[in-house]
Amino acid sequence: MDIYQQSLLHRLIQLHALILAAVAYCVVVVRPRRPGLPRLLASVPAFVVFSTSPFFVKDSAILSSGIGLNIMWVANFKLLAYSGGRGALSHPGVRNGLQWAAFLVLPFFPAKSNRAAAKTSTSSVVLGLLLKLGVWLGLTALLVGVEGLSPLARHLCYAVHFWMFVSLLLDGPLPLAGHLLGHHIPLQPAMDAPFAATSLREFWGRRYNQIVSATLQETVYKPILEGRWVSSKAAATATATASVVVAEAATERDADRVSPAPAGPAEADGGNVAVRAGPPAAEARAPAAPTVAEGKEEKGGAARRRTPVAAAVVGLATSFLVSGVMHEICLWFSCGGRLEGSYRMMGFFLLQPLLIAAQEAAVAVAARVVPERIRVSAAATLLQTALTLVLVLGSAEWFWGSMETCDAEKRGLAEVDGAMRWLVEQARASGLLAL
Structure with missing residues (x-):
């Protein structure tokens, strides 16, 4: 183990100790407070710890992105929602401090009543994680080892690679769910076949990255819709x-x-x-x-x-705005602590509500002129799915472009490739690999 690896390990130990201390503080001090300003003010020390956690590993694109997503974003927003008596931490099924702490620091979110719950059996979860890990590592080897890929092919690989990365981060702790939470709280899956979405609203609202979507709904969309912070x-x-x-x-x-x-x-x-x-x-x-x-x-x-249309539109647009801001912050860490500058990633998220409105307007027009038997046919569903994927992947050129400007994707791929090579070397040195 070289000096850098020793330093990284030391910083990770410090970071985990600090996060555990912040979680213990939240259980003892924040959890019993009344919803509203008392609970919000009591949460400030934890907000500071969670928000600064990626700085411990900002020289690593993969680690800073992972910690930024799980702790700086998801944990912070769960705690923020709890200050208003909302979200996962306010779920009536949470029975004790340990379960409350697990919901805070791990990417768990109770499943919506009309959604399929995530599988939490150890065998099925581990099998799914191994499959995703294999796809992720395979795409890493392809992107690192093959030169001359067209921009379209490279960006398609990025899309699947990013999907697998987020799935591994958010679904990785699922085997712990049964031990920490029991089986009385069904959990929301992080991903629900995003490739099968028939509309952009379904893609972002029900299919892709449902943990982040749920936190944005509880901290941005619902408060705007209700016109109040405390539920x-x-x-x-x-x-x-x-x-x-x-x-x-x-x-x-x-x-x-x-x-x-x-x-x-x-x-x-x-x-x-x-x-x-x-x-x-x-x-x-x-x-x-x-x-x-x-x-x-x-x-x-x-x-x-009745939901006021204006409030719903403002809530949707603001949710994407906040998502864009958080992605820009995560990109800052992925770029090695420097601002990418073009704000195309922010633009990608600001574009989504406009595309949603345009797509839904087109569907409304089609509903008037196209017979129902055609609209509900398999061919029409396939066409809607294809159009949705084209809109997502087409607009994602801004997303990938902002990453490529500061070589964030190269840093991340190089880290994963280096870790794979190190593991192979260790396996050979220990005699596990004969080659």
Whole structure:
């Protein structure tokens, strides 16, 4: 092990210790706080740790990208959503601090009610990960070893390579899910056959990188749609909890007036009652509040809640804007700590809502002039899928172009290729390989 490898290992150990300390702080200090400003302010130290974590390994394109995605982005946004009583950390199935910590620091997200859950059995997950790893390493060898690939072929390889990389990062911890979470919380898969999407909205909203999509929905889209940061359900729960606690304290004081027992804490403090806030126990006491899911509000009977079109458009555009900003930050690390400068990657994400609107307008026009039997045919579905992939891959030229400007893709490929060669050398030295 050379000096650089020793330094990298030392920094990784320091980083993991710092992240574990931040997670422990969140479990003890942040988790019991009330939703809103108290919880948000208590989260600031963890935000700082998570946001600076890629700096420990900024000289590595692969490690800084992976830590940037999992910790700087996903963990930060989960904690941010939790400050408003939203997202994975506010899921009612989270039963203890260990499960809460696992949801915070690992790329787990509860599956949506109308989505297929991820497979968490060890054998199926490991088999899938090995298959993705094989494709990823094979494409690495192809991109490093074969010169003269056309831009189209190279960018198609980049697309699959990036897909496998993100899948490995986000699905890699799935074998731990059963041990840490049990089997009572179905999890969202990171990828759900993105090549089968029949529209851009389906591609980004239901197929590709669903963990990041879910965090953006909870921190950007839903707050804009609702016009408030603290979710209505969390606010109702907190209000109901406060009422229950105050009522219980009043009952205890009334009982103490006719009881020979000594005065309780409330009387000793002059009658001041502390409102308790915290996850499971408080929510269990609160009366059932109206729940909103997938555009419906349940209040006795199910009544459809209208979503303002303007708010939905602003929420969608802002979600892509935030995604573009976060990708530019990750690109800064991949470029070795320097700004790429063209902002084409940002442009790629800002273009998506426009393409979604154009595609949906075209579909609406087709619905008026094309007979239904043709629109629902297999040929029409295949055409929609092909058009969606063309739009994604065509606009992705801005995405790949920004990476190629600063040679981020070459740095990443060289790191993976170097790691593969080092492993082969170690295997030969230990006699595992006879060649």
